Amino acid sequence: MARLLATIEHAVKKPIWDCRMCGQCVLHSTGLTCPMTCPKSLRNGPCGGVREDGTCEVDPTMTCVWLKAQDRSEKMPRPWREEFDDLRPPVDNRLQGTSSWINLLTGRDKVVPAGWESEEPPAD
């Protein structure tokens, strides 16, 4: 069943968002632009290498994923728009290829390393 859901999800999301099946979907907070299509796989982009014309440092044939994400996120409903600035935790590479729908429902995609601080470090 899990495999079937992953297959269905991939069939749905691949054509629309070029889904990479990372298993921890954050499309809602990145303006429905998949950050895993960033060649550097950044979860908190953009990097400092965006070209003057907005194209990608690595692949000059494509617009920077995060430029698009930032632009599109401004058009999202307020809660999602504000989520753009969230500090997204490191990707759990074990979830590669799994269904983010299942992970969302089970809460698995919210699991972060024990040492990942959820709040801002105390002032110096």
Place this chain on the structure above:
Amino acid sequence: MPNFADLLTSPEPSRPVITAEFPVMDGGGLPEIAAKLACLTPYVDAVNATDNASAHAHVSNVALAIAIQQYGVEPVLQLVCRDKNRLALEADIMGAALHGITAVSCMTGDDVTAGDEPEARRVFDLDAVQLIRVAAGLAKGHYLSGRPIDPAPKLLIGAVENPAAPPHAYRVRRALKKAAAGARFLQLQICYHPDRLAEFTRIGAATGLTPKVALLPSIVLVKGARSLRYMNKRVPGIHVPDELIDRLAAAPDQREAAYQLALEQATHALSLEGVRGLHFIDFRHDDALGRLCSDLGLPTVRSAPEGNALAV
């Protein structure tokens, strides 16, 4: 002599803080490090130990930082996410801290395609913002896994940002995210658009990024128009307007014109709110850095090292 961390975080800065990029090291050994430091040491408070700059392999960042420190200069350990996974990055910070190195600069890094081994596998297990947060965790006494570290390493966490790269209006928000993650200084990428740097610092002050985070704009010392053309074409994120290139190309003395441009940029940067100093990248390797500090009215902070400080 106040250390780098104290200078950067002091509520009432007595003078601008100066850092510089250490030239990349391949061969040459420790004597070459001493020779290169001799050109920088009189003018800087700290020197960045680079981490495979521009995606080219060089002497390791940790080894370089330790060597710099042995000669009596405070290092800033650069950490690039391109080359190492989270385990290796944590190990670098902890390994350097073992030697008393506290200042780190967290960077995502140019892609491997910017280097001379583009066939290499890129890592990017973390991005720079995540690495800042991981470093903050180490400073609080635990690895990313939660496993405790006692005593916790003392760290001054920094990062970089590019005020000139699109999307310009968003750059301060990203800097704020880095600050929220735990960054206390930002070495800003060289910016050939003074209006963009000014806007970045203005918004930074308005949003509370500064003075919480110390800004250190970069100044690159080049010999002439050819270097500007190269950076414009080859360095990701750097854009040099044609008029600046033309200005240098048309000058009767390109070296002097390039120097005057750097002085102009440095003076402008130091005038901006939230700017605590400058970060120098010297591609001239002549007396330009000393001359620039003199023209800016910056003091010579120390004499060049005579030898390995550990021998004392």
